[in-house]
Amino acid sequence: MDAINDAVAVQINAGGTRIKGALTVPEVAAGLVVFADGSGNAALSALARGVAQLLRREGYATLRLDLLTREEDAIDLRTGEYRFDISRLGRRVVAALDWAATDPPLVGLPIACFGVGTGAAAALSAAADRPELVSAVIARGGRADFAGVALTSVQAPTLLIVDGDDQTSIELNQAAIRRMRAPVRLEIVPRTHNRFDDPDAPALVSQLVLGWCWQHLARLRTRMPGGRAAWHSTRWP
Numbered sequence: 526m527d528a529i530n531d532a533v534a535v536q537i538n539a540g541g542t543r544i545k546g547a548l549t550v551p552e553v554a555a556g557l558v559v560f561a562d563g564s565g566n567a568a569l570s571a572l573a574r575g576v577a578q579l580l581r582r583e584g585y586a587t588l589r590l591d592l593l594t595r596e597e598d599a600i601d602l603r604t605g606e607y608r609f610d611i612s613r614l615g616r617r618v619v620a621a622l623d624w625a626a627t628d629p630p631l632v633g634l635p636i637a638c639f640g641v642g643t644g645a646a647a648a649l650s651a652a653a654d655r656p657e658l659v660s661a662v663i664a665r666g667g668r669a670d671f672a673g674v675a676l677t678s679v680q681a682p683t684l685l686i687v688d689g690d691d692q693t694s695i696e697l698n699q700a701a702i703r704r705m706r707a708p709v710r711l712e713i714v715p716r717t718h719n720r721f722d723d724p725d726a727p728a729l730v731s732q733l734v735l736g737w738c739w740q741h742l743a744r745l746r747t748r749m750p751g752g753r754a755a756w757h758s759t760r761w762p
Contacts, residue, residue: 532589539620542594546621549577550586550630556660556742557634558734559621560589561644561651563607563614572665572730573641579731585738586634588625592617592644608643611671615650622651622658635742637661638681639734645685646671653678661741662707663734668694669701676701682708684737686730689713710737 532547558580562573577587591598592614593607601607608614618638625631636659640648645667652659653675662683669676669685683705685698695713702709714729 535588535624537590537617537621537624539617542617544594544617544620545591547589548586549581551581551584553584554586554631554634555584556637556738557586557588557625557631558637558639558738559618559625559648560587560639560641561592561614561618561621561648562590562641563592563644563647572728573639575728576639576665576731576734579735580738583735585742586631588621590618590621592647609671611643611646611650611673614644614647615654615672615675618644618647618651619654622655626658635660637663637738637742639663639665640667641665642667643671645669646673649679649683650675652681652683656680661737663737665730665734668697669705670697672701676704677706679705679707682710682737682741684710684712684733686712686714686733689715 532549535546535548536543537546558577560573560577573589577589580587593601597607622636622638625636638648638652638659638661640646640663645664646669648662648664649669649672652662653672656678659681662679662681663686664683665686666688685702687694687698698711702711712733714733
């Protein structure tokens, strides 16, 4: 298997419901990033695919989850009801974490949860439920406040990435941060930096994600991904 371009289809039992995933594992993995996308937003999904590709190129295993079944997805396209069922989505991310913790190619790898859209709250909820498994959380294009009371139980260092032109989301994520006890960093970026004109082209979001993984999935690291330096600013021009 070419870990950069090819993925193995997996099925994970989540409380009697089988969810699908796409798994890539490089020969020597620095960690595993579990992608939770519950948004129903095609633009965010495309961004997640680009981030996953860059992570794989930098030596991280990736597991991209379909958190909704085909039937649920068909209903959700009409009603939007399932993408906001954070409890349901969070339980399915937990099931994926438990599966990864016992799957032979993945056992022992430090894990980050990357939540996109409403999957951001699901990732935070799962991190609260499995603090022993989750070493880092990254949320993009989502509302951390949707995680509710789970926010107070998250232990993993958390990176929240928010569009600079979405003042409402900025304020709601800032309110969520005030409820959290874990180390949290809020990155406010221009929307123009989130586009992938070329699937191989790094964007600012990818750099932020790589930096966070490098910093917090540190047990197996041997080098800085791509020779990149660390980031310190919390607002980008």
